[in-house]
Amino acid sequence: MAVPGRCGMLIENALGKGNHVPDVRANGIDLRYETAGSPDDPDLLLIMGLGAQLIDWPAGFVDELAGHGFHVVRFDNRDAGLSTAFDDLPPPDLAAIFGGDLATAPYLLSDLAADTAALIKELALEPVHVVGVSMGGMVAQQLTIDHPDLVASLCSIMSMTGDRAVGQATPEAAAALMRPPATTREEIIAGSIATSRVIGSPGYPTAEAEVQRRATAKFERSYGPAGVRRQYAAIVASPDRTAALASVTVPTLVIHGEDDPLINVSGGRATAAAVPGAELLVIPGMGHDLPQPLWPTIIDAIVANTRR
Secondary structure: OOOOOOEOOOOOOOOOOOEEEEEEEEOOEEEEEEEEOOOOOOEEEEEOOOOOOHHHOOHHHHHHHHHOOOEEEEEOOOOOOOOOOOOOOOOOOHHHHHOOOOOOOOOOHHHHHHHHHHHHHHOOOOOEEEEEEOHHHHHHHHHHHHOHHHEEEEEEEOOOOOOOOOOOOOHHHHHHHOOOOOOOHHHHHHHHHHHHHHHOOOOOOOOHHHHHHHHHHHHHHOEOHHHHHHHHHHHHHOOOOHHHHOOOOOOEEEEEEOOOOOOOHHHHHHHHHHOOOOEEEEEOOOOOOOOHHHHHHHHHHHHHHHOO
């Protein structure tokens, strides 16, 4: 698939052992995806966050989920990784969107949810267990609202409802999010390390060498900073999901770091409160990442939710 405006080459399984699969045409665009585990096991779909690629799901995390008896599918959202980029669209006016003028919003979270729904149908995964982090959690929520028949269970991690009164970032985290796009490998690595120091888990810091390795793999696979801005515009332009989440009936788990500076834990608490019967797991020392020491806790909770 040719993706205009993207530099880099595909690194097969750069951060994991998953089975590379060709792109699938879904909702009129191409989505790159990979799988792990046996296709005979229950399907579990992972949705990544803002500007993130499928390789941002740690390989060991994916392997452990597969080891618990799941056929794990992870993919690049539109405008990320090796899926279709919308580089022909004009840049969104974020200030205007924040002010309520949505004319330049390229798409909404509901469009990303529609992409995901089409992927689920194309791969015959329905109904599927869905796990989303950050923006991916927002997409997972919207997917469950818009396409309830496709979802077997929902897990929303380090995410929020879209209500701007909750989940506010600290000034330092907001500044890290809005840092000007890097233009070189060195700037990307340095920016990733600096961002990790701000939004990472204070109780479970990731080694700088590991942050550098992941940033390098992402850059070499695909680099599209304009897509990040468009995804962020979609987040800001999308409506509050609080009322709609009341219609969710599938088993729902909300996981949030108590020390998340990018999306305050109030965002997770509000999500759990909005979904009838949802379970909430707040983890002390966890920030806005998936630190390896917490994988057993997070994975055990995900597995338990799929069995509810």
